[in-house]
Amino acid sequence: MANQEWPLWEVFIRSKQGLNHKHVGSLRASDEQMAVDNARDVYTRRSEGVSIWVVESNNVFASEPAQADSLFEPADSKAYRHPMFYDVPDGISHM
Amino acid sequence: MEKNTNLFEYVLRMGDDSLILGHRVSEWCGHGPILEEDIALTNISLDLIGQATNLLEYAGEIEGKGRDGDAIAFLRCDREYKNLLLVEQTNGDFGKTMMRQFFFDAFRRLLFERLLKSSDIQLAAIADKSLKETKYHLKHSSEWMIRLGDGTDESHSRIQDSLDSLWKYTNELFFMDEVDFSLIKEGIIPSMDGIQEEWLVYVTSILEEATLSIPTNNWKQEGGRIGKHTEHLGFILAELQYMQRAYPNMKW
Amino acid sequence: MKEVNITELERRFQEKIDNDIKIEPRDWMPEEYRQTLIRQISQHAHSEIVGMLPEGNWITRAPNLRRKAVLLAKVQDEAGHGLYLYSAVETLGADREATIDDLHTGKAKYSSIFNYPTTSWADMGSIGWLVDGAAIMNQVPICRCSYGPYARAMVRVCKEESFHQRQGFEIISLLAQGTPEQKAMAQESFNRFWWPAIMMFGPNDADSKHTAQSMKWKIKRNTNDELRQMFIDVTVPQAEMIGLTIPDKDLKFNKETGHYETGPIDWDEFWEVVKGNGPCNKERVDARRKAKEDGLWVREAAMAYAEKRKVKNAS
Numbered sequence: 001m002a003n004q005e006w007p008l009w010e011v012f013i014r015s016k017q018g019l020n021h022k023h024v025g026s027l028r029a030s031d032e033q034m035a036v037d038n039a040r041d042v043y044t045r046r047s048e049g050v051s052i053w054v055v056e057s058n059n060v061f062a063s064e065p066a067q068a069d070s071l072f073e074p075a076d077s078k079a080y081r082h083p084m085f086y087d088v089p090d091g092i093s094h095m
Numbered sequence: 096m097e098k099n100t101n102l103f104e105y106v107l108r109m110g111d112d113s114l115i116l117g118h119r120v121s122e123w124c125g126h127g128p129i130l131e132e133d134i135a136l137t138n139i140s141l142d143l144i145g146q147a148t149n150l151l152e153y154a155g156e157i158e159g160k161g162r163d164g165d166a167i168a169f170l171r172c173d174r175e176y177k178n179l180l181l182v183e184q185t186n187g188d189f190g191k192t193m194m195r196q197f198f199f200d201a202f203r204r205l206l207f208e209r210l211l212k213s214s215d216i217q218l219a220a221i222a223d224k225s226l227k228e229t230k231y232h233l234k235h236s237s238e239w240m241i242r243l244g245d246g247t248d249e250s251h252s253r254i255q256d257s258l259d260s261l262w263k264y265t266n267e268l269f270f271m272d273e274v275d276f277s278l279i280k281e282g283i284i285p286s287m288d289g290i291q292e293e294w295l296v297y298v299t300s301i302l303e304e305a306t307l308s309i310p311t312n313n314w315k316q317e318g319g320r321i322g323k324h325t326e327h328l329g330f331i332l333a334e335l336q337y338m339q340r341a342y343p344n345m346k347w
Numbered sequence: 348m349k350e351v352n353i354t355e356l357e358r359r360f361q362e363k364i365d366n367d368i369k370i371e372p373r374d375w376m377p378e379e380y381r382q383t384l385i386r387q388i389s390q391h392a393h394s395e396i397v398g399m400l401p402e403g404n405w406i407t408r409a410p411n412l413r414r415k416a417v418l419l420a421k422v423q424d425e426a427g428h429g430l431y432l433y434s435a436v437e438t439l440g441a442d443r444e445a446t447i448d449d450l451h452t453g454k455a456k457y458s459s460i461f462n463y464p465t466t467s468w469a470d471m472g473s474i475g476w477l478v479d480g481a482a483i484m485n486q487v488p489i490c491r492c493s494y495g496p497y498a499r500a501m502v503r504v505c506k507e508e509s510f511h512q513r514q515g516f517e518i519i520s521l522l523a524q525g526t527p528e529q530k531a532m533a534q535e536s537f538n539r540f541w542w543p544a545i546m547m548f549g550p551n552d553a554d555s556k557h558t559a560q561s562m563k564w565k566i567k568r569n570t571n572d573e574l575r576q577m578f579i580d581v582t583v584p585q586a587e588m589i590g591l592t593i594p595d596k597d598l599k600f601n602k603e604t605g606h607y608e609t610g611p612i613d614w615d616e617f618w619e620v621v622k623g624n625g626p627c628n629k630e631r632v633d634a635r636r637k638a639k640e641d642g643l644w645v646r647e648a649a650m651a652y653a654e655k656r657k658v659k660n661a662s
Contacts, residue, residue, distance in 0.1 A: 005444055245652050245655065338408060347518075
């Protein structure tokens with residue numbers, strides 16, 4: 001039977017309180033509840049997580065690698081956004 | 096002494112339920128309907144084997160004859176196993192395995208919830224750990240009841256067949272004899288009466304949502320609790336005990 | 348935007364690889380690189396999944412509760428590892444179930460070692476010690492592979508697999524130091540698994556058609572023969588330590604090179620097993636195919652229910 005394959009889900013795990021959810025991989029599930037359960041069984045067998053997000057892979061919209069130059073390189077020339085750009089005289093602390 | 100004999104028997108019954116069901120579910124490993132579910136089934140089996148280990152070790156301590164969990168798990172004859180007939184039934188298709196699991200999980204959750212208040216500290220501690228696992232198993236099996244019952248025509252008819260064939264083993268979940276009565280009196284275990292009612296309410300609500308009908312034929316099968324088993328147990332034991340019987344008194 | 352020609356794309360691609368910059372799923376890559384990865388990663392995934400069967404064989408017969416739990420957890424890890432790898436395959440635009448169907452029709456290969464039977468409990472030791480030992484030897488360098496998702500999956504796999512080899516060695520060394528029956532069981536198992544384990548690294552470099560290109564692309568970081576030699580050098584002393592005899596009368600230590608040299612490897616056997624003529628090829632693939640076929644109604648039901656619910660929630 002065609003099209004009986006379960007959709008693909010991307011899995012994000014928070015490894016402990018205070019940290020961001022981080023992408024760990026993907027899996028198949030028929031619905032979001034099963035996706036969370038499967039993620040628990042597949043990706044947290046060694047206590048790797050305290051919270052799970054799942055997102056159907058179809059719903060992820062990504063930037064184009066071919067446009068990486070124009071998206072990300074302009075930021076490289078703006079060193080003034082970083083603290084190292086500024087001189088602080090010796091003897092000044094807490095800055 | 097009397098109390099210890101009863102408690103030993105009770106803990107053994109629970110341990111055997113976990114052992115034999117854990118054995119059955121482990122047969123799925125590598126053969127599940129999809130990779131993700133294969134992993135989920137193995138987790139359930141691992142939890143059950145873990146519970147069996149805790150319970151049978153404890154039974155050995157209560158007995159005080161120097162038998163450890165392994166000696167109890169592997170070196171008894173079939174009549175000495177006290178598990179429910181339900182848990183020794185064959186896996187059948189995935190639906191039958193889930194139906195068996197669903198009946199058992201629903202029962203075990205109610206039992207463990209009550210055993211938290213047991214006057215026996217160790218039993219309460221085992222219940223505490225096992226309850227967390229069992230709640231997850233029940234969520235898993237309940238969801239599958241609904242998916243399979245309310246899925247396709249084929250899945251509905253398959254899972255209804257499993258319900259029809261396993262229903263007769265459910266009454267034994269609530270089996271009670273002198274062992275139970277005396278432990279209930281001492282506050283070590285809960286009475287089954289409330290449990291049976293609550294179990295039926297929960298099971299009925301899920302099966303209704305799954306569009307399944309509970310059989311009207313109420314003829315029941317029981318015997319496991321007193322060591323009278325179906326034909327299946329012998330084959331389970333042949334595999335379970337193979338190494339211990341073929342190579343006695345060795346360390347592995 | 349200026350048109351960039353293929354040669355220029357290929358040059359930039361190789362430059363990234365040479366500079367150890369990882370390739371990520373949506374980056375441009377030569378079609379051949381993509382196909383090589385799909386083939387290699389899915390073969391690797393199939394090996395994990397088929398590899399569940401010879402060990403799964405012994406779960407219900409494990410000799411005690413501890414061993415039973417450990418074996419279950421280990422075989423389950425293999426399912427997990429297969430899944431991480433299929434995940435990586437899917438980032439390349441390949442479909443997991445389609446690659447699995449290739450396994451079932453015999454189009455896709457998997458590690459030949461799993462076509463050998465597990466006839467005694469000692470085989471659980473041999474597999475953990477030798478087969479997982481060889482697999483780790485193969486996999487550790489792949490953690491630095493040029494394709495990001497494969498490398499990341501491999502890091503996870505290697506981290507989890509470290510217990511696999513140890514539990515296997517624990518089983519076999521306990522037997523090797525046990526009763527005469529247990530010792531015989533250990534040696535007999537070792538005799539059966541030694542040569543197939545050595546063959547797990549694949550054909551000699553001279554006969555390996557993919558090696559050169561894969562090394563250039565940094566999909567592979569060591570040659571088959573290099574890895575095989577590393578494995579032999581660490582495993583021989585381990586076997587001796589626990590009192591097992593290497594089933595190779597020609598085995599000797601070369602003091603000048605510091606390496607062990609084995610007798611001739613039976614490559615005819617290797618190729619026959621690859622071709623499908625091993626002792627359990629048919630059983631293994633049949634078991635996987637049956638699992639998928641038997642599970643069809645379950646997967647269909649779950650999907651049908653999910654769709655029904657979507658419709659219900661929408662109205």
